[in-house]
Amino acid sequence: MRELSKALINNTNNPELAWQIFKRIASNPNFPSDAFNQSLSVLTRILIGAKMFTQINALQQLLLLHPSNPSHDSMVLLIRVLAKSGHVSLAISQLQALRAHHPNKPLSVSLYNLLIRSSLQQNLPDRVQLLYEDMIVSRVPPETYTFNLLISGLCDSGYLDDARKVFDKMRERGCLPNEFTFGLLVRGYCRAGHPNQGLELLEVMKSIQIVPNLVIYNTLVSAFCKEGKTDEAEKLVEMIRENNLVPNVVTFNSRISALCNAGKVLEASRIFRDMQVDKFLGLPQPNMITHNLMLQGFFKEGLTKEAETLFKSMKENGNALKIETYNIWLKGLVKKGNLFEAQLVLNEMTEKGISPSIVSYNIIIDGLCKNSMLRDAKNVMNLMRNHGIVPDVISYSILLHGYCKKGKINEANKLLHNMIENGCFPNNYTCNSLLESLWKEGKVLEADELLKKMKERGYDHDTVTYNIILDGLCKSGNVEKAIETMNEMWNQDYKPDLITYSVIINALCKNGNLDEAKKKFIEMIGRNVYPDEIIYDIFVYNLCKRGRVSSAFRVLKDMEKKGYNKSLQTYNSLILGLGMKSQFFEMYGLLNEMKERGIYPNVITYNNMIKSLCESGKIDDACKVFDEMLSKEISPNITSFKLLIKPLCQIGEFTPAREVFDLSLRTFGHKEVLYSFMFNELVKGDELFEANDIFMSSLDRCFHIGDFLYQDFIGRLCKVELLENASDVLKKMVQKGYSFEPACFMPVIDGLRVNGKKNEADEFSEWMLEMNSEVRVSNRVDRMFDRRKVGKNEKNWESVLHRDDGSGVTLKILNKIQKGWGHANISNQNSAKYDFIDDS
Missing domain, CATH: 1.25.40 (Serine Threonine Protein Phosphatase 5, Tetratricopeptide repeat)
Structure with a gap:
């Protein structure tokens, strides 16, 4: 039929x-x-x-x-x-x-x-x-196979206690466990991070005369290695031999893999070397998996020379390298930043008949994007298409994330549309990357529009999406809306995680709402979201910043009770708080404690100490701390130098201050921010000759002078009858093409008139009026473009024009105005705004 x-x-x-x-x-x-x-x-x-x-x-x-x-x-x-x-x-x-x-x-x-x-x-x-x-x-x-199925299912679901109960009931039902039964339970315990309980099962096996097989031993060896318990792993290898079993390549690969993942690559390397050369011990020869594990491990720990040697030997020994090995090699080269060589490897693969996979291309694209080489990344994507490989959602997401990171939102949007047109639909990661970038750029309306589109097209808001929204709301100052949105998460069956609470608590602390932050902390624990050291550090920092050091130490006590140790951030916060309270003995004690615990201070640590010591007038101690920082080869930042220069100038120690300034120039080069800061402190301290040298040097370097107290400086020069210096400064500013406060001319003009230097005074007067004309034209242009801002120069000039100090100079200047005076452009066309290091 x-x-x-x-x-x-x-x-x-x-x-x-x-x-x-x-x-x-x-x-x-x-x-x-x-x-x-x-x-x-x-x-x-x-x-x-x-x-x-x-x-x-x-x-x-x-x-x-x-x-x-x-x-x-x-x-x-x-x-x-x-x-x-x-x-x-x-x-x-x-x-x-x-x-x-x-x-x-x-x-x-x-x-x-x-x-x-x-x-x-x-x-x-x-x-x-x-x-x-x-x-x-x-x-x-039920038979043994039935119980094995039940035990396997319970272990995979994480119900290890129930799996053990089923195991114990097997004998009651007349079934004896076999090797597979024990293997399932051992694997379950090891996956859950309880290898010791798995090890105990070996004794149970022994009691019913079942010899563990190599799979069980290999599972335990791998689990103990992952936990860093290499001694226990070695004992198990000996047990394998005692039971007349021969450790195979899987045994050794398990050990090598676990050691590499734990960062113990050198230890893994010794095992690998023994496998290669010590044949008398009966060790298995390494296979391709062994080589790949070591290659990956070397790159992970930054041992590029060792990785290069291994890769070279693999090729020289005639090993037929597969795509997996090449992809590991590509990833390592990209991590090292050797992108050109990585692209050569792609060509080598093709020559050897190994077609690069989409993973290979994605590795290259990712490396190029991380190095801001977006055009090259796009070219590699085109190369993929030419070789018949269609970019997938990962390819597009990597490039889109690269555009977003550089703030190129328009390009990211175009890529998103191109992606959809080519039949590759974005996933949540793609949309979240664009969403995060929009929030960072402050494009709130565009971010809201994207969220609507995500909903329309069926993209669920996952916890990551909500965290991006909350972070954006908090950074834009809308903390109340952020809290409302977090409450909505619970209603939408999305569970706020540790990052969610960190964002909200950090925003509340920054706004000074420490009590509200504490309520959120209690709510978090009540909802079984447990804090980590980052949350504790947020509280410690904000309490110390507000001088509530005793409260910070109470938080610290709770933090340590929960098993979290003080981090570098914790120490920096506590040193800041103790310094504000002038508790210097305790502050130095924390510094010593850091060293004992192997936590190395950074520039923020020393800056916090220098700041507090200087504010308490302990300049000598601050200088010693600065010297210690240099002796420890910790590079100071611009703030470090400013913290010392200011108090030295305030107490009249201008020579040491100038030495610190010169050291800062040797460290960072001739930065505008350093020159302006030193100049301003010298002016405030009436150290006018030194200030003059620095300002003249700044003009020679074409620095932007908006942050220099040049008007105050010129006024002080005139006040102490250094009229010639003041005149020279003004002449140089005009010659260099700077546009500045026209009011700066007045004390010089007054001084020249008083000293009978009428011609020079008239020349300066003409310059002043020309500059005023330029300022007026600039302000009219501003108003044409609806720039609703009164020009600062215009306001100052009007006040000078209408002043009445009895000198009669203003009237004489007005009488000098003649029709047809030229209005040469004296704005600083050539002055460049130099980039300077962020000193925050």
């Missing part, structure tokens, strides 16, 4: 006709049972493929009411086909129908095993419990 099955198969694309054919055959009571079941199997698969579940339920009734065919066997066959096809719930419902129709007919344990296995594959643990209970009620005795 193969013809019937063939007829059904021929109508696979016409399942309705196949169903009608089977119903007609099923009505024949004399149809052979073997042929009936064979055609039933074919039909069931056709109906499943066509998703005709109504007909499957009708098929159940047809089988149960069949006049002569043994419906029990047919129903069992139907259940098996459904279970193997992934329709476990439907299979179980058929099982229940069968049990109701044939209550006294026993079912086989193999059927239950199949249903349990399928339920586990479909991640339906409640069905497993139901099936096991049904077995017991039906008096179908």
Whole structure:
């Protein structure tokens, strides 16, 4: 009766006709049972493929009411086909129908095993419990394989205690555990980070005379290595040999992999070397996986020379390198920043007949984007297409993230549209990258528009999305809205995580709402989100910043009680707070404690100390701290120098201050920010000759002089009758093409008039009026473009013009104005704004 099955198969694309054919055959009571079941199997698969579940339920009734065919066997066959096809719930419902129709007919344990296995594959643990209970009620005795399935499912779901209970009940049900049973439990314990409990099972195995196999030992060796317990791993290797087993390459690869992941690459390297040369010990030869693990480990720890030597030896020894090895090599080169060589490797792969995979290209694109070489990254993507490889969502997301990182939102948007046009739809990571960039750029409306589009196109807001929104709201000052949004997360069944609370708590602390921040902290713990050292550091820093040092130490006590040690950030915050309270003995004590614990101070640590010492007048101590920082080869930043220069100038120690300034120039080069700061402090201290030298040098370097107190400086020069110096400064500013406060001319003009230098005074007067004209034109242009800002120069000039100090100079200047005076452009066309190091 193969013809019937063939007829059904021929109508696979016409399942309705196949169903009608089977119903007609099923009505024949004399149809052979073997042929009936064979055609039933074919039909069931056709109906499943066509998703005709109504007909499957009708098929159940047809089988149960069949006049002569043994419906029990047919129903069992139907259940098996459904279970193997992934329709476990439907299979179980058929099982229940069968049990109701044939209550006294026993079912086989193999059927239950199949249903349990399928339920586990479909991640339906409640069905497993139901099936096991049904077995017991039906008096179908479970076998060892049944218990192994249950133990495997419970371990995979993380229910290790329940898995152990099932293991202990096996003997009660007359089943003995086998090697596979123990292997499942050992693997479960090791995956959960409890290798010691897995190790205890070896004793249980010994008590029932079961010898552990190599798989069990390898699992334990790997787990102990991952925890850094290499001594225990070595003991297990010895146990393998004692049990007359030979450690294989998997054993050693497990050890090497775990050691490399733990950062112990040199230790892994010793094992690798022994495998290569120590054949007398019976060690297995390293395979390609071993080599790849070591290559990855060397790159991970920055041991590029060792990686290069290994890769070279792999090629020289005639090893047929595969795509996985080349991808590890590419990733290492990219991490090292050797992008040109990485691109050469792509060519080498092609020459050797190994086609670069999409992973290979994505590695290159990622490296180029991280080095801001976005045009090159785009070219590599085009190269992919030329070689017949279509960029995937990872390729596009990497490049889009690169654009976003550089603030190139328009390019990122174009790429997103191009991505969709090419049939590659963005994932949440892609959208989140663009969303984060929009928030950083302050484009709130665009960010809201993107969120709407994400919702329209079915992208769920995951926790990462919400965290980006919250961070953006907090940075834009809308903390209340951020808190509302976080509350919405709970309503939308999204659980705020540690990052969520960190963002909110940090924003509240920055705004000084420490009590509200504390409430959020309590709420977080109440919702089973437990703090880490970063959250504690946020509280410690903000409390110290506000002088609440005792409260900060109470937080610290709770932090240490929870098992978190003080970090560099913690120490820096505490030193800041203690310094503000002038508790210098305790401050130095913390510095010593850092050194004892192997935490190295950084520039912020020393800056906090220098600041507090200087503010308390302990300049000598501050200088000693500065010297210690230099002796420790910790590079000071611009703030370090400013912290010392200011107090030295304030107490009149201008020579040491100038020495510190000269040192800063040797460290950072001739930075505008250093010159302006030193000049301003010298002016405030009436050290005018030194200030004059620095200002003249600044003009020679074409610095932007907006941060220089040049007007005050010129006024002070005139006040102490250094009129010639003041004149020289003004002349140089004009000659260099600077546009500055016209009011600066007045004390010089007054002084020249008083000293009878009428011609010079008139020349300066003309310059002043020309500059004023330029300022007025500039302000008119501003108003034309609706720049609603009164020019600072204009305001000062008007006040000078209307002043009445009895000198009569203003009136004489007005009388000098003649029609047709030229208005030469004396704005500083050539002065460049130099980049300077952020001194925050």
